[in-house]
Amino acid sequence: MLSRPPSSRTLRSFRVNGLDDVELAQAAARAGLALRVDELRRIAAQLGRDPTIVEVHAFDAQWSEHCSYKSSRHHLRKLPTEGPTVMQGPAEDAGILHLGEWNGERYGVVIAHESHNHPSQVVPYEGAATGVGGIVRDVLCMGAEVIALADPLRFGRVEDSQSHARYVAQGAVDGISAYGNAIGVPNIAGDVYFDERFDDNCLVNVVALGILKENEIIHSAAPPGAAGWDIVLVGKATDRSGFGGAAFSSVTLDEADEEANKGAVQVPDPFLKNVIMRATYAVFRFLRENNVTAGFKDLGAGGIMGCTAELCSSGGYGAIVDLDDVNTAVDDLPPEVIAVGETQERLCWILPGEVTAAVLSIYNQEFSLPAIAHRACATVIGAVQNEKRYVLRFGSEIVMDVPIDLLTGTIRDELPVRPMSERKVTDPARRYVVASESVPTLLPKVFSHRDVCSREPLYVRYDGVVRGTTVIPRGHSGAGVIAPVPGCPLGVALGVAGNPRFGKVDPFLAAQYAVLCAVQKVAAVGARPLGLTDCLNFGNPQNIGHYSEFVHAIDGLSIAARALGTPYVSGNVSLYNESSAGNAIPASPIVACAGALDDVAAVVTGGFKRPGSALFLVGAPQNAAGGAVFAELLDQTGGPLPPIDFEAVNAELAFLRAAADARLILAARAIGEGGVLAATCMMAFGSMEQFAIGAQLTDPQDWTGGVVGELEAYFGEWGGFVVETAQPDVLQRIAGKGVRLTQIGRTLAERSLRLHDAWFDLRDLAVAWRSPLAQVYP
Amino acid sequence: MIPKVAVVVFPGTNSETETVRICRDVGLDAQALHWTHASRIPEFDAYVLPGGFAYEDRIRAGAVPAHDPLMDYVIDAAERGKLILGICNGAQILLEAGLVPGTGAVRRPTAAFTYNGPVPHFVCRHVYLKLAVDPQRSPITAALPADALFPAWAAHGQGRLAASDEHLREIEQGAHLAFVYAHADGRVDDAAVPNASALRCAGLVNRQGNVLAIMPHPERDAWNYNHPDRRESEDMLAPSGGVRIFAAFAKALFST
């Protein structure tokens, strides 16, 4: 009775049968659908009839790239997802890494990564804020307490105070700040790069971490025996906002369409989210105390339909949802908007009927959701059913009735890819940079470069210390560190990486560097890298060049992660990142690495500690300067990226950890943009307030054996670490074979940087380093 | 008897967990008390209003929660001399409720912690708080030495003290200026102030001394791991630094 086919007499259907391809394409465009003609025909064939309006919108969301990963999933399979640190791999909204054991409990770090690029380009404040809101729900719905945020950002040219790129750069940061601060989750890591190719398409990625005990994991599936259980919707009243959101993020941005896209503006409400999070923690406690297994998932792309269908189908069930029972903000919403609209701040439980009333009471009475936001509440909207159909009721009618697996099953687009052997290879003749400037003139320029200079004016707007768990806040090292469990010595480190300048040179190697740099940032604070999450930001997959970059980057991510033994437990794909002129963004595989400190007492911070201690370089300088900031400043871009010797890297990572555990390291920093000199000076800046320690470096000829040019040695971005130690002999003794360890200088009891042929006042360098971004973020 | 402290949670509060934790670390029987349990307020010996964004700072920081029914009980407790400590958003609420500096009527504020200057955006910066009144001015600070200095984090968008010249004079002359911002070495100058606050104010106390409002968060630099470069002992999990204000608060409660 419930699953009878919708009556075509009373319901508007979307006509597929009887239209030719041109007519069908026009009809789809008029209806605002992103579904292609072949997909529409497949839906009609599988259903044996024309779909209803609600059904066609449901498939439009579910079969969008955003939900279905139709052109990426089969490539993502190449990524390593298993290993001893994996508590849960990438099957649900977030993955879980094994942090460590304490008091007989196994603790897991939940990690998820998401992009909110397209919305942030149009309405940066709301777009970025809802990005934070979404990723927080992904972590929350695993049963975890949300403990940290990080935000990799890519913006366009911000120098012109009137530019849209500047508006986006300011608005997105304000949105992240407003949302993350209000919900009370510290922002502990992130990066930002600026490039003209992000003018029309910024990247706003967000990473969130959660903490739980292994026996507290809640899955995003209806549990065994769930037939007849309640489907409970929690949160904001459903409104028109975000209708068409899933399809929106899968369509190339076009300036002229911005107005038409405004239905896709998602409205953040961090105040409501703050309360929902705390109420949900109370529900977690209630369910644990009563030994109740439940299913839990956040509402994202595809709205109520997408969430309930995936919850039930992944448990092997069907669902019936009554749209009349959904709390809506206004009374006249059409069923397709209620079903697939992407109103923020909503979650969905699958609960056995006997606990439903108690859970509703926690949300609605104890935490008074209806008093927090207009018509917000927790309410029963449907039931899990054995029959594997997905049914929506509205009014007295059934407006959707389809096989649930057709809706949520895998679909795949085979798109043409160029073989790896045909990828652009840089002319090896351009290997050496011509030193057209001296180090003294180049150094301040490198420091004030928009991708090297201090990020403090930006991250000072984020609360980095709420919860009182922060060990290393932003700016003190490449990675942030927290001690998330009160009274427990376990520490969690988080670092992100993904250099778009490298992405322009070679997406394959750039992806390897994204992994390497994220891992190195985590290793530099003394943590053991546990695993990764990735966000793949690329252009239009229908363009073979852009799609090939994407596929080659996945190969690079795979190679590096396998070599370093760091599996992926979650990730996100964002395609169609380009302007209407068809200019894609630089290939942007962005990687976050979570690390573990068995004892936060072993943490290594980034600022110099003592004058007269020894400075070591871990890693080998290389001549390759492709993608390096100094090469760009010398107008000599396009050289090859330095190759990576993973065997040596592994030896160095093991050495660093052993040295940190033995408390031999006073300070350490991973070498990134601006090379050894930038890393060294940031370590000095980190000590300036308290200790006023500078550095003296020897002639780079001595530490490179003369085979690497001076500029490449000082400014090259070939990885490695700068390490401060008071026990150079012990450090050298524990460095095993294969560890490239070279003393490059020592620290000084003065605010200077002394090179073999030059001297700098660190205060001058600090001004050059600190001022540029203060223009954009006053 | 171990004093019972309610850490008062409004919708939008976000610092209740660490505030409860530090209160327990100094020996108090602390618990988070949610807005839906307002009527339990009289059970407690003292109150901490923690940080966050109660009602998301809508209209003005502290304005809406100052009118929450929960505050009726807190205002009553203040008038009966119970100790009340407001931190960050809690401080903003105490000002909007007129309890601090307390130079006007209830819910008719005479000062505000308002948008930071010179640029009105959120600032998260490590700071030092310096006691600017005689420790005996308030029971909450009585156990601190004169000129006590301890670390904290400023983390607010609206932390700049602003008031009319007349009210600022009242604050100074009435010894309401409990804390000022300082450098690590105790020096006080404008560079130490993260928000252009009038009088370099970081904290205010009411006339009776039982209600203290401090803008930065001492509870976020309150354990050794919060400042790994300045270890005060080798036990990274031990309380230190900002815990001192809570220890003084606890001492006041144990001695009454």
Add this chain to the structure above:
Amino acid sequence: MTMRCVAIRLKIPDNQAYTALTTLQRLNLEVARVDRAEIWVLNDAGEAADFLARVERNETLFNPNKHVLHVLEERVPREGEVWIEEMDQDDGDDLRRLGRPVAGVIGGKRYIGWRLFDDGGAAPRTTVMQAVEQLLCNPAIERAIIR
């Protein structure tokens, strides 16, 4: 130099207006609806013809994806309305503090406009006065302008 006055409202749901409404109702004021707008009084050296285009290009003041803009003929609050201004800023130039200039505009002053309605339409002056005194204005730092 011409003073031009615009009111900019969110066309997406305005959470602040919602909270103002529920709080005023809790304070037993007879209010059925609250509208909130940013009122900008801009000191414009440019042409009237392209004024709106210049404001729109600023984006921070006005983004058509989320805002609606009205040019106000009169620089005074309407019936049922109060404008709140910050008193304690020295120069009174809120546009400069915004850090994003509008081409041709020398400076600007910002007010928050709250308009209250009861079941019969714009709320009477006494209701607005009560709302100002009890919630909408902190007299230590703000000034309320009522018609």
